[in-house]
Amino acid sequence: MSDAAALTRLGIGWQIGVPSGWGTYGVNLAVELVRRKIAPELFFLARSLALTPAQQQALSVPLAKQPEWFAAYQRGAVDLDFPMLHALGDHLDFPEMVRGLNGRPNVGVVFFESATVPAENLARARDFALIVTGSSWNADVLQGHGLTNVINCPQGIDPAVFARRKTSGKKEARFAGRFAVFSGGKLEYRKGQDLVVAAFKVFHQRHPDAVLVSAWHNPWPEAAKSIGMSPHVSAVPVAEASGRLDVSAWLRACGLPPDSFFDLGPMANTEMAEVLRDMDLAVFPNRCEGGTNLVAMESMACGVPVVLSRNTGHLDLIGAENCYALDFQIPMAEITGRADLNGWGESSIDELVTKMEEAYQNREDAARRGAAAAAFMEDWTWEKQVGRLIGAVGQYG
Numbered sequence: 399m400s401d402a403a404a405l406t407r408l409g410i411g412w413q414i415g416v417p418s419g420w421g422t423y424g425v426n427l428a429v430e431l432v433r434r435k436i437a438p439e440l441f442f443l444a445r446s447l448a449l450t451p452a453q454q455q456a457l458s459v460p461l462a463k464q465p466e467w468f469a470a471y472q473r474g475a476v477d478l479d480f481p482m483l484h485a486l487g488d489h490l491d492f493p494e495m496v497r498g499l500n501g502r503p504n505v506g507v508v509f510f511e512s513a514t515v516p517a518e519n520l521a522r523a524r525d526f527a528l529i530v531t532g533s534s535w536n537a538d539v540l541q542g543h544g545l546t547n548v549i550n551c552p553q554g555i556d557p558a559v560f561a562r563r564k565t566s567g568k569k570e571a572r573f574a575g576r577f578a579v580f581s582g583g584k585l586e587y588r589k590g591q592d593l594v595v596a597a598f599k600v601f602h603q604r605h606p607d608a609v610l611v612s613a614w615h616n617p618w619p620e621a622a623k624s625i626g627m628s629p630h631v632s633a634v635p636v637a638e639a640s641g642r643l644d645v646s647a648w649l650r651a652c653g654l655p656p657d658s659f660f661d662l663g664p665m666a667n668t669e670m671a672e673v674l675r676d677m678d679l680a681v682f683p684n685r686c687e688g689g690t691n692l693v694a695m696e697s698m699a700c701g702v703p704v705v706l707s708r709n710t711g712h713l714d715l716i717g718a719e720n721c722y723a724l725d726f727q728i729p730m731a732e733i734t735g736r737a738d739l740n741g742w743g744e745s746s747i748d749e750l751v752t753k754m755e756e757a758y759q760n761r762e763d764a765a766r767r768g769a770a771a772a773a774f775m776e777d778w779t780w781e782k783q784v785g786r787l788i789g790a791v792g793q794y795g
Contacts, residue, residue: 404792405436405481405788405791405792406435406436406437406480407436407437407438407439407480407481408431408436408437408438408439408480408481408482408483408788408791409438409439409441409478409480409481409482409483409499409501410424410427410428410438410439410440410441410483411441411442411482411483411484411485411496411499412424412442412483412485412496413442413443413444414427414428414440414442414443414444414447415443415444415446415447415448415449416444416617417444417448417615417617417664417666417667418584418617419509419553419689419692420485420509421444422553422667422692423553423692425449425453425457426553426554426556426780426784427780427784427787428440428456428457428460429453429456429457429780430780430781430784431784431788432456432457432459432460433456433781434784434785434788436788437459437460438457438460439460439463439467439478439480440457440460440461440463440464440467441464441467441468441471441496441499442468443461443464447461448666448667448668450668471498471499474498475498475499475500476498476499476500477500478499478500478501478502479502480501480502481501481502481503481504481505481527481791481794482499482500482501482502482503482504482505483501483505483506483507483530483791484496484499484501484504484505484506484507484526485507485508486506486507486508486510486523486529487508487510488510488511488512488688489510489512489514489515489516489519490506490508490510490515490516490519490520490522490523490540491519492506492519492522503526503527503528503794504525504526504527505526505527505528505529505530505791505794506523506526506528506529506530507529507530507532508529508530508531508532508536508688509531509532509533509536509688509689509711510536510539510688511588511686511687511688511710512738512739512740513539513737513738513740513741514737514738514740515539515540515543520543520544520545523540523545523547524545524547526547527547527794528547528548528549528790528791528794529545529547529548529549530549530550530551530787530790530791531548531549531550531551532550532551532552532553532688532689532690532711533550533552533687533688533689533690533710533711533713533714534550534711534713534714535688535710535711535713535714535741536550536688536689536711537549537550539741549790551783551786551787551790552689552690552714552778552783553689553690553692553695553780553783554695554778554779554780554781554782554783554784555692555695555696555699555775555778555779555780556668556779556780557699557776557779559668559671560670560671560674560696560699560700560775561671561699561700561701561772562675562700562701562768562769562772563675563700563701569676570676572660573609573611573660573676573677575607576607576608576609577605577607577608577609577678577679577758578608578609578611578676578677578678578679579598579601579608579609579610579611579677579678579679579680579681579754580611580612580613580673580674580677580679580680580681580697580702581594581610581611581612581613581614581680581681581682582612582613582614582670582680582682582693582694582697583613583614583682583684583691583693584614584615584616584617584618584621584622585614585615585616585622585625585635585643585645586616586621586622586624586625587624587625587626587627587628587685588624588684588685588686588742589614589684589685590682590683590684590685590707590745591612591614591625592625592628592630592631593628593630593683593745593747593750594610594681594683594750595610595630595631595649595652595654596630596631596747597681597683597747597750597751597754598610598654598658598659598754599652599653599654600747600751601751601754601755601758602654602655602658604755605758606658608658608758609657609658609659609660610649610654610658610659610660611659611660611662611673611677612645612649612659612660612661612662613662613665613670613673613693614643614645614661615642615643615645615662615663615664615665616643619635619636619637619641619642619643622634622635622643623635630747631652632651632652632653633648633651633652634648635647635648636648642663642664645661645663646659646661649661670693670696671696671700674696674697674700674702675700675701675702677697677700677702678702678703678757678758678761678764679702679703679704679705679754679757679758679764680694680697680702680703680704680705681704681705681750681753681754682694682704682705682706682707682712683705683707683724683745683750684707684709684710684712685707685709685730685742685743685744685745686709686710686711686739686741686742686743687709687710687711687712688710688711689711690711690712690714690715691706691711691712691715694706694712694715695715695775695778697771698715698720698721698768698771698772698774698775699771699772699775699778700772701768701769701771701772702768702771703721703722703757703764703765703767703768703771704721704722704767704768704771705721705722705723705724705750705753705754705757706721706722706723706724707723707724707727707743707745708723708724708725708727708743709727709741709742709743710741710742710743715774717770717774719766719767719770720767720770720771720773720774721767721771722753722756722757722767724745724746724749724750724753725749726745726746726749727743727744727745728743728744728746729742729743730742730743730744
């Protein structure tokens with residue numbers, strides 16, 4: 399395969415449509431491939447696909463074909479005559495379930511959160527024709543480990559969905575008259591929601607008109623208990639009988655007044671844009687992002703002023719005056735002695751409160767930063783990002 403034009407089929411080796419970054423990535427990747435007349439070969443689907451009508455229509459043929467691929471996978475090893483994208487896990491782990499899918503060539507895709515990579519995983523990674531990373535931080539770590547088959551190609555956003563408001567700009571009733579502070583991402587210690595809660599408690603005491611709007615659903619409730627590692631919150635989130643995390647109960651247990659927050663609960667990715675356009679600020683004091691934080695990217699694309707921790711995958715998003723950066727970062731590997739947290743940063747609650755205060759007091763400057771963020775994200779569309787991925791994969795085979 400000499401160039402991208404020769405690429406006619408591409409296998410996607412993870413579940414598309416699940417309520418996670420991987421699921422959203424898979425859907426948008428597949429749709430963009432169809433638009434380019436490249437067949438996405440799907441092997442794994444979520445139980446319930448939350449697709450828009452346009453996505454459903456675009457993927458009708460691949461979705462109809464998916465049961466055949468899954469059946470072939472269940473029968474044993476499958477040798478393919480097209481490139482196969484494999485989702486690699488933390489530490490560059492290669493999931494056992496997809497080792498039987500042999501592409502021509504095999505390409506690894508990774509958004510790892512630990513810079514510690516076992517020697518055996520590094521050796522296996524060299525067998526891939528290419529390793530595609532979701533952030534410059536991931537690429538730098540792998541290159542530092544001596545891998546040369548690495549290219550950085552972050553995720554993208556759909557500008558048809560995530561864009562600045564073109565209407566009157568009036569908020570819907572539930573947020574009208576409130577300074578709405580958004581925070582999104584699955585609830586867990588890595589995402590730093592404990593820092594958000596601690597900072598917002600201070601901020602709300604100063605500004606009772608502020609409301610915290612959370613999109614913290616985690617389809618793996620046990621993982622949410624990792625927030626209990628934090629000294630900044632006194633409670634651990636628990637699941638309801640249905641299995642869904644009770645975020646509102648957790649926020650009340652953490653001391654937030656009932657009228658100071660609004661939990662959105664599980665939402666389809668495409669439904670988030672309307673909510674984001676009602677927000678005055680979005681805060682992401684995340685300790686680590688293996689990718690570039692899709693929720694933060696979508697917030698920026700909608701013109702929302704964002705606060706970003708200056709570490710790991712966020713470094714790719716922080717530009718000149720396109721956000722509020724949390725510059726003070728305590729290196730977590732140093733303070734904990736854990737090498738697997740190399741690159742992770744602990745943000746200052748005081749600095750987060752200060753940035754929130756800046757946005758509250760100077761709405762004109764906040765709006766300017768939001769506009770700069772939206773302009774910045776114009777180069778981060780799925781069309782452009784998938785084009786870069788196709789160009790890289792097209793060089794192998």
